[in-house]
Structures are given as structure tokens and as C-alpha cells.
Amino acid sequence: MTEPALARPEIIASLADVFRREGFDGASLSRLSDATGLKKASLYYHFPGGKEEMAEAVLDSLGEWFAENLFAPLRGPEPPLERLGAMRETLNRHYQGGDQTCLFGLLALGDTRDRFASRIGDFFGGWISALADLLTEADFEPDTAVRRAADAVMNIEGALMLSRALGDTGPFRRVLRHLPEVLLSAGAPFEGQFWEPPRAEDGSEDISEPEPSQPSEVEPEMPEDMTGDWLEDVPDGDDLAAMVPDQPAVVQDLGAEAEAEAEDEGDWVEEIPDVDNLAALIADQPKVEQDLAKPAARDEDWIDEIPDPEDLAAMIPDRPLPPDENDLPNPEPDDPPAQ
Numbered sequence: 001m002t003e004p005a006l007a008r009p010e011i012i013a014s015l016a017d018v019f020r021r022e023g024f025d026g027a028s029l030s031r032l033s034d035a036t037g038l039k040k041a042s043l044y045y046h047f048p049g050g051k052e053e054m055a056e057a058v059l060d061s062l063g064e065w066f067a068e069n070l071f072a073p074l075r076g077p078e079p080p081l082e083r084l085g086a087m088r089e090t091l092n093r094h095y096q097g098g099d100q101t102c103l104f105g106l107l108a109l110g111d112t113r114d115r116f117a118s119r120i121g122d123f124f125g126g127w128i129s130a131l132a133d134l135l136t137e138a139d140f141e142p143d144t145a146v147r148r149a150a151d152a153v154m155n156i157e158g159a160l161m162l163s164r165a166l167g168d169t170g171p172f173r174r175v176l177r178h179l180p181e182v183l184l185s186a187g188a189p190f191e192g193q194f195w196e197p198p199r200a201e202d203g204s205e206d207i208s209e210p211e212p213s214q215p216s217e218v219e220p221e222m223p224e225d226m227t228g229d230w231l232e233d234v235p236d237g238d239d240l241a242a243m244v245p246d247q248p249a250v251v252q253d254l255g256a257e258a259e260a261e262a263e264d265e266g267d268w269v270e271e272i273p274d275v276d277n278l279a280a281l282i283a284d285q286p287k288v289e290q291d292l293a294k295p296a297a298r299d300e301d302w303i304d305e306i307p308d309p310e311d312l313a314a315m316i317p318d319r320p321l322p323p324d325e326n327d328l329p330n331p332e333p334d335d336p337p338a339q
Contacts, residue, residue, distance in 0.1 A: 012061045023112075
């Protein structure tokens with residue numbers, strides 16, 4: 001079967017459809033081959049670097065298209081509102097009313113972002129820069145223009161992703177509907193959707209510490225006669241107890257108790273009772289009389305005094321001395337062994 005004679009732009013367009021639909025990891029060579037009608041060997045002939053080179057070619061082609069059809073018109077001679085309206089129509093056609101995803105945004109997710117970082121950065125940076133130049137022409141301060149442009153791109157890309165996730169183009173169409181008027185409005189664009197940091201008088205972000213809040217009417221006022229050594233005016237324990245009518249005062253001399261503990265700390269060992277006194281201290285335990293006289297000193301050959309087995313058996317009246325092991329008869333089994 002003869003392969004179709006496709007021009008390179010047609011091959012790249014077919015590859016772009018697969019990458020949009022399957023992502024980079026899901027775009028296998030078999031699917032890329034089926035989409036283009038080219039055998040794998042022919043794909044490698046056109047793109048020796050394999051699938052990564054194919055994706056780079058797709059991104060380069062898309063980048064050129066956006067530069068010509070979107071970024072350049074934003075810097076055209078028409079009034080800003082008209083140029084923004086043209087951008088809205090271009091985006092709506094390119095993304096098919098929200099049914100088509102943004103390949104740059106798709107490849108910016110996951111590990112593929114590092115592979116194509118420069119191309120992804122050039123696309124989003126070029127878009128924000130072109131929008132910011134338009135807003136600067138519309139008498140916005142440069143910092144405000146860049147902030148508004150970035151918010152607009154973020155809204156559009158987020159709406160595309162949400163539309164794809166929900167299977168509903170509504171979010172994308174809602175963002176595009178009022179995009180020109182919102183960007184050029186005097187108030188904050190996309191009000192209520194993004195947090196605006198506090199600004200200083202010169203328009204820069206105010207990163208200073210916030211001023212302490214003023215005391216409200218319900219906050220108690222400090223006594224006028226309170227000085228730097230106000231801690232001395234704090235009432236002691238007895239006065240605090242007297243202020244609480246339902247709580248009786250607890251009188252405790254912590255100082256005297258601490259001194260008594262310090263005096264007893266050193267000689268507490270001497271107060272431990274001996275063995276005889278311990279028995280007397282236990283009311284339910286009678287005193288056990290025991291002759292604790294020390295046994296006579298043993299000489300070095302005390303082992304000779306250990307009784308032999310016959311004497312040990314005689315000391316246990318209920319246990320007779322067993323016969324010598326040589327006199328033990330062989331045990332006979334209770335049951336005959338199995339045949």
C-alpha cells in the first residue's frame with residue numbers, strides 16, 4: 001500500500017490532533033502513524049528524534065501561528081477595544097468554542113513541562129506581553145497592565161481546562177463573552193475572582209507590616225495611672241480569692257513549706273525506720289520474731305558440708321530415696337505397637 005504524499009504542515013497538523021487528544025505520554029507511535037497515514041519508519045525519516053521531535057515541531061508550528069494571528073494583531077493600529085474583540089474571535093475559532101484544548105497548557109503539566117519549557121514559556125510570555133502593551137496604550141500603568149494581562153490569560157487557560165474536565169464549553173464562552181470590556185474597565189478586572197495585594201501610593205505592592213488596629217468601643221481601656229511597673233499592682237492570691245464571692249480563699253504558706261522541705265532534704269536517709277520498726281508501723285501485720293544472729297563463720301571447705309543424696313532424701317519424709325538408675329526396669333508400653 002502506497003503511503004499518502006503529505007506535506008509537512010499536514011503531517012504536523014495530524015500530529016497535533018493526537019497530542020491534544022492523548023497527551024504526550026499517551027501519543028504512541030502507532031497512534032501517530034495511524035493519524036498521519038505514515039509508517040513508523042517514515043515518521044522517523046521526517047523526525048529522526050522520534051516522538052519528542054514531533055512534539056517540538058508541533059509546538060513550533062503553533063507558536064508561529066499564534067505570533068502571526070494573535071500576538072501581532074494585538075499590537076496593530078486599531079483601537080484597543082477592537083483589537084481585543086479580534087483576539088476573542090480568534091481564540092474562539094482556534095479552540096472551537098471551548099471543545100479544543102490548549103496544547104501548550106496541556107504539555108505544561110507533569111514531567112513534559114521540563115522537556116518543552118522554553119517553547120511553553122515563549123508562548124505564554126509572548127501572549128502576556130502583547131496584551132500588556134495594548135493595555136499600556138489604553139493608559140494603564142505598566143505594572144497594572146502586566147497584572148491584568150496575566151489575569152486574562154489565566155482566566156482563558158483555566159476556562160479551557162475546566163470546559164474539558166466538565167465536558168461543557170460554558171466556562172470558556174463565559175470568559176470570552178465580556179473579556180474586552182472587563183480588561184479595559186476602570187475597576188479591577190475579574191473582580192471577586194482573584195486576590196489583589198495591597199498597593200502603596202506609587203502603585204507597587206505594599207509589603208510593610210500592617211498598622212495595629214485601633215481599639216473598638218467594646219475593648220476595655222487601660223487605667224490612666226498604670227505605669228511601666230504595673231506588675232506590682234497585680235493582686236496576690238488572697239486578694240484574688242476574696243474577689244470571687246463563691247470561691248473560698250485557699251490559705252497556704254508556700255514559703256514556710258519550701259523552707260521545711262529544704263531543711264529535711266539533707267538528712268532524710270536517717271529517718272528511714274529499721275526492720276523491727278517497720279513491722280510495728282503496720283497495724284495489721286504482727287511483728288515477726290526472728291533470730292537474726294549471724295551464722296558461724298564458714299571455712300574455705302564449706303562445700304564438704306553439703307549433704308549427699310541419701311541425707312537429702314531423709315530430710316524429706318514424704319519423698320523416699322529413688323533407687324539407683326541402674327536398677328530401673330525398662331518401661332513396658334500400655335498398648336502393643338501397631339503391626
